[in-house]
Amino acid sequence: MTDAAGLLEMRGISKRFGATRALRNVTLDVRRGEVLALIGENGAGKSTLMKVLSGAHTPDTGEMTLNGMPFAPRRPNEARRAGIAMIYQELTLAPDLTVAENVMLGQERHSSGVLRRGEERKLVSAALARLGHDGLDLDRPVRELPIGIRQVVEIARALVQDAQLIVFDEPTSSLTQHDVDRLFAVIRTLRSAGLGIVYISHFLEEIGAIADRYSVLRDGETVGFGSMQGVTESQLVSLMVGRSVDELFPQVPHSPGDILLAIDDLSGRRAPRTVTLEVRRGEILGIAGLVGAGRTELLRCIAALDAVRSGVVSVAGTVRNHAPQARLNAGIGLVSEDRKTEGLSLTQSIEENITLSRLTPYSTCGVIHLRKRRAAAREWMDKLGMKARGPEQAIGELSGGNQQKGAIARVLHQQADVLLLDEPTRGIDVGSKAEIYRLMGDQAAAGKAIVFVSSYLPELMAMCDRIAVMSRGRLREVRATKEWTEEAIMSCAVGGDVIASKPRTFS
DSSP: OOOOEEEEEEEEEEEEETTTTEEEEEEEEEEETTTEEEETTTTTSSSHHHHHTTSSSOOEEEEEETTTEOOSSSSSSHHHHHHHHHHSSSSSOTSSBBHHHHHHSSSSSTTTTTEEEHHHHHHHHHHHTTTTTSOOOTTTTTTGGGGHHHHHHHHHHHHTTTTTTEEESSSTTTTHHHHHHHHHHHHHHHHTTTTTTEEEESHHHHHHHHHHHEEEEEEEEEEEEEEEOOOOOOHHHHHHHHHHOOSSSSOOOOOOOSSSEEEEEEEEESSSSSSSEETTTTEEEEEEEEESSHHHHHHHHHHHOOOOEEEEEEEEEEEEOHHHHHHTTTTTEOOOIIIIIIIIOOBBBBBHHHHOOOOOGEEEEEEHHHHHHHHHHHHHHHHTTSSSSSSSSSSSGOOOHHHHHHHHHHHHHOOOOEEEETTTTTTOOOHHHHHHHHHHHHHTTTTTTEEEOOHHHHHHHHHSSSSEEEETTEEEEEEEEOOOOOOHHHHHHHHHHHHOOOOOOOO
């Protein structure tokens, strides 16, 4: 239940970075004992607004109040002392330190330079108990903890610093559904204790499950706010993108044809284990499973980026040897789930990233024809609707959605016939997701074979012709999508019975 008492008010917040207007006259308020969802596309201004709140940026205009008093932090430590805590998508923990040391990091208790360890352990234990994790070993190194428990450690740090308001920025992007459920239980505990919560996420079904109210930013401005009760997903999407969105999952007609990719008894060092699978031209095959099920390893073995212990990979009926260049030449292209460290070279330009896996059309005796390469990159940018100053801009400067389009443009420019897409929509906004879904449909219609790994079951159910489920490195079941339900997929993924039931209708 929401307490009507105000905790935070932000009024008329504006911020420019040179010629770029990041925020314009933004309004936001958070009440005690509520979860406020802050939503918007990549580049809408959410991160900049939270950096103003956390003291990382100073606004050009506007004012803030906290507990009815003027609030103007000049640096992050001032905001932390005032009770503002940030839980980022990339956790800020020291992996080699213990649970207790991480919770107290930067807020140690000491006398004349001597740490009061006993007092610190009591504080840490009390914070973890509030979160329902009083049995956690305080001396265990954080690197040994699963990601969901690491998140609890970060939240405990916020409680020790007496946080009044906690900002969760895309907290579930790397979590299993089990960990998401546990996180939501923690957030509800914090809400019941009277804390204010700002929850940032691109997953609208999560927002519907956890938030009391919403506020939408678009192009640096507040364009909508209100109660979650009665608002529809389509209404929120329309506010975010500034236009009516009839289909969150656009459908492009396509028909599976001949077998293009065939793998037989494929095994890696640890995963996958003896996987046999066929993918046809014009087909989108989804791969479901829990984190650690071997989905990414399967794609990397198909692309020969991970060592193959045994098995056969053939493309268009021809067996290919287990070398990355051979698979590349055969027309296999992989879009990695980790675009920042594997999928892209962030410091290089857009044109370099798009063309780096096929430079032959632009080189003569080792000399690159820069004008020709730039023209080709611009053509792919236009095809995919990438928003940037130009092909020469560093790709790391783009929004997440535009970076992902660049990673996909690379495999299309490579002229790959088999597209291995590993979590291609993770961490990007709904507008960019819809564009990538449409792009997948277009490529299937053009006769490409697409293998689509995702932890987000609604998009697998909406976009795939068939869905295969992996569990503990093995491929357990492959069915036409219409023969699956989300419950059946999860049962199969956790190693339970492969159940069959009538697909349910989503409202």
